[in-house]
Amino acid sequence: MKHIILASASPRRKEILELADLDFDIMPSDAEEITAKTAPHEVVMELASIKARDIYERSDKQSMVIGADTVVAYHGQVLGKPADEADAKRTLMMLSGQTHEVYTGVCLIEDGEAKTFYEETKVTFYEISEDEIERYIETGEPMDKAGSYGIQGKAAVFIKGIEGDYYNVVGFPIARFLQEIRK
Ligand SMILES: Cc1cn([C@H]2C[C@H](O)[C@@H](COP(=O)(O)OP(=O)(O)OP(=O)(O)O)O2)c(=O)[nH]c1=O
Incomplete structure (x- = not known):
């Protein structure tokens, strides 16, 4: 398999990818994360593509970029990182006692071909x-x-339960990724 470049500054993504014993380097993307999409699955796929493309274009194109x-x-509300502490408080008050979804989009580019x-x-x-929310913030x-x-x-x-891949919540669905690259 090709050498991998992880286009991410997230320490969590690095730790998760290390679990798969793959040989990889890190090159974080600073491309502007702008999308006109509103559906969460489309938002994460587009933003993952922007990050991967940015780094692929700047790489020697010999590696697989993720x-x-x-x-x-x-x-229906898409929640990214909080703008400030007040925003974090509003978000956590809203999620209290409720079920929400976490979406992670992944884009891999190899030999100029993207898969998302x-x-x-x-x-x-x-x-x-x-009170708990304020202490957490x-x-x-x-x-x-x-x-x-x-x-x-x-x-x-805070966690009552989860349905699906835990690592997807932390930022990278490692098992699904391995299934996809073996295809
Ligand atoms: C819901 C949840 C998110 N997160 C993190 C994962 C991501 O790092 C972050 C979402 O921000 P992202 O914009 O997806 O990623 P990032 O800015 O951290 O890194 P990069 O763009 O360079 O790849 O939230 C957790 O660590 N735990 C959680 O439970």
Whole structure:
């Protein structure tokens, strides 16, 4: 298999890809993440493509380049990283006691050919009090994460259940990715 370049600055994506014992390097993309799409699965696939294309164009084109993007969706609203702490609080108050979806889009480009897919995971939160939310925001954990939480961190105590791939929530659906590249 070809050498891989992961077009991501996310430490979580790096850790997840390391679980598969693949040989890869990291080149984060700083391309502007703009999309006119509104459906969450389309948003994440387009943004993953933007990141992968940006790095593929700047690479020697000998490697397989992977881009990924994660959002939370709740009743048609697409939630990315919070703008500020007030935004994080609003988001977590809204997700309290409810089930939402997490979408990660993945784009891989090899020999100029792009393949894009997405994976969806449902996550259900217990009811969380305003006080708990404020204490959680003080940890700083929500600020760089889609939906204002990290399932792998202190948001662990909010989780009633999940349906689908855990690693998809953390930012990269590693098992599905391996299935796709073996096709
Ligand atoms: C829902 C959820 C998201 N996240 C993270 C995964 C992603 O890193 C982040 C969503 O932001 P993204 O824009 O998908 O990625 P990024 O900016 O961190 O990295 P890059 O664009 O360089 O690849 O939210 C968690 O770590 N845990 C969670 O439970």
